[in-house]
Amino acid sequence: QKEVEQNSGPLSVPEGAIASLNCTYSDRGSQSFFWYRQYSGKSPELIMFIYSNGDKEDGRFTAQLNKASQYVSLLIRDSQPSDSATYLCAVNPAPSNTGKLIFGQGTTLQVKP
Amino acid sequence: DAGVIQSPRHEVTEMGQEVTLRCKPISGHNSLFWYRQTMMRGLELLIYFNNNVPIDDSGMPEDRFSAKMPNASFSTLKIQPSEPRDSAVYFCASKPVTDTQYFGPGTRLTVL
Numbered sequence: 001q002k003e004v005e006q007n008s009g010p011l012s013v014p015e016g017a018i019a020s021l022n023c024t025y026s027d028r029g030s031q032s033f034f035w036y037r038q039y040s041g042k043s044p045e046l047i048m049f050i051y052s053n054g055d056k057e058d059g060r061f062t063a064q065l066n067k068a069s070q071y072v073s074l075l076i077r078d079s080q081p082s083d084s085a086t087y088l089c090a091v092n093p094a095p096s097n098t099g100k101l102i103f104g105q106g107t108t109l110q111v112k113p
Numbered sequence: 114d115a116g117v118i119q120s121p122r123h124e125v126t127e128m129g130q131e132v133t134l135r136c137k138p139i140s141g142h143n144s145l146f147w148y149r150q151t152m153m154r155g156l157e158l159l160i161y162f163n164n165n166v167p168i169d170d171s172g173m174p175e176d177r178f179s180a181k182m183p184n185a186s187f188s189t190l191k192i193q194p195s196e197p198r199d200s201a202v203y204f205c206a207s208k209p210v211t212d213t214q215y216f217g218p219g220t221r222l223t224v225l
Contacts, residue, residue, distance in 0.1 A: 034213055043204055043216040084186070088156065098161075099144045099208050100169065105155040 004091050006104035014112050019076040021087050021107050027068070029094025033065055033072045034101065036088040044088055048074070079111045115139070117217030119205050125223045131193040137186055138207030140155045146214060147180055147190050148204040156204070162188065195224045 003026045011021045032051050036044035047062075050056045050063040050072065061076040072091075076083055086106040093102055118137040119131040126132055138145050146161040160170040162182045170180070177196070182188040192199055200223050 043219050045216070049213060070208055098168065099163070099214070100146075100158065100161060101214060102158070103156040 004102050004104035005087055006087075006089050006107050007098055008105055009108040010082055010110050011107055012110045012112060013079050015079060015081060017079050019079045019083065019111070020072040021076075021089075021094050021109065023072045023089030023104055025072070025089075025091045027091065027093040027100075027102075028067075028070065030070075030091045031094070032092040033063070034092075035061075035063060035074045035088040036090060036103075038086045038088055038106065040085075045111075047087075067093075076109075079109075081111050084109055084111045117205055117207050117215055119203075119217040119220050121220060123221045123223075125225065126195055127130060127225050128196055131191065132186075132195045132199075132224075134190040134203050134205075134222070136188045136190075136205030136217060138205070139190070139209075139215060140165060140186070142207035142209045143160045143185075144208040144214075145182060145188050146176045146208070147188070148205040148206065149201045150204060150219075159190070162185075192222075195222075197224045200224050 005024045021064045035047045037047050048063045050065045053065050053067055056063045060077045064073045086108045088106045090102040090113045091102040120135045144163050147159040149208050150156045159172045160180045165182045180190045202219045202221050204219045205217045208214045
């Protein structure tokens with residue numbers, strides 16, 4: 001069973017702080033990794049994707065990938081109350097050409113003003 | 114450009130009734146995915162299609178669930194007969210060849 005694990009939270013941070021969201025996955029053959037944000041009552045929306053080891057930055061968001069440790073994280077700098085949502089980690093397991101995604105349970109982030 | 118369209122947005126039905134959920138993917142996308150989301154189990158992939166062909170239906174919970182994609186612009190997920198444990202939000206997502214999945218707004222299903 002290919003799994004994606006996340007701490008369900010809630011993770012509470014003050015406005016302006018850095019929020020760190022973590023995810024581990026079981027399938028070593030996984031090639032691509034995604035972070036989705038889901039507001040309450042809404043559908044998931046893509047924030048970032050990462051394919052290579054290291055960091056990838058997009059505005060206030062940084063995705064980090066360590067394939068050896070089977071670990072992917074999302075950092076949100078200067079957190080805002082509007083960032084309060086559930087963040088879903090998703091992994092494209094091997095074979096990677098299917099487009100199939102396995103989602104974690106999600107981490108709920110609360111940013112307090 | 115319109116996103117993924119799902120209908121109905123809300124469905125309330127009684128146990129034993131047939132339920133049909135509908136999805137129109139984004140034009141030009143060649144893959145379509147059906148998910149179910151509950152508090153207990155999170156977001157689960159039920160089935161996905163590539164070029165209208167079902168590729169992996171291992172997530173379909175049982176024979177009461179069936180899905181079809183008769184053409185590139187339409188898919189249905191049918192539950193017959195429905196049970197209270199089927200209550201969930203059902204999402205459809207579509208994907209082009211070289212990009213990731215885009216989700217529809219979902220259908221909230223309540224089976225009484």
